[in-house]
Amino acid sequence: MSDLQIDIERRDGVAIVTPRGDVDMATSPRLRTELKKLIAAGTTRIVVDLSHVPYMDSSGVATLVEAMKSLRQVAGSLALCNMNPRVRAIFEIARLDQYFTICESIEEALPGT
Helix, strand or coil: CCCCEEEEEEECCEEEEEEECCECCCCHHHHHHHHHHHHHCCCCEEEEECCCCCCECHHHHHHHHHHHHHHHHCCCEEEEECCCHHHHHHHHHCCHHHCCEEECCHHHHCCCC
């Protein structure tokens, strides 16, 4: 079982969440908890930097869908960036690439850039 490290940085009112490690059934509850904390604290704009996520299973995808739904209820936004091809394929197969804002970089995901 791998451990998931999660870094959170704030830039111009946006929380940039960077998980490091696989996001799977064992680790997705930790990511879910961190995202829920941010939303509960009033954060309405979140960018998830997936550059350090080599693998994500359906529980990881479900965690991001849940966060997106929560943010949309408060007129917020969630963007995903820096996905490796393996992770991006999961979103494309499930057609979630049409639901999420997916960017190539953090800079592209930040509003006003």
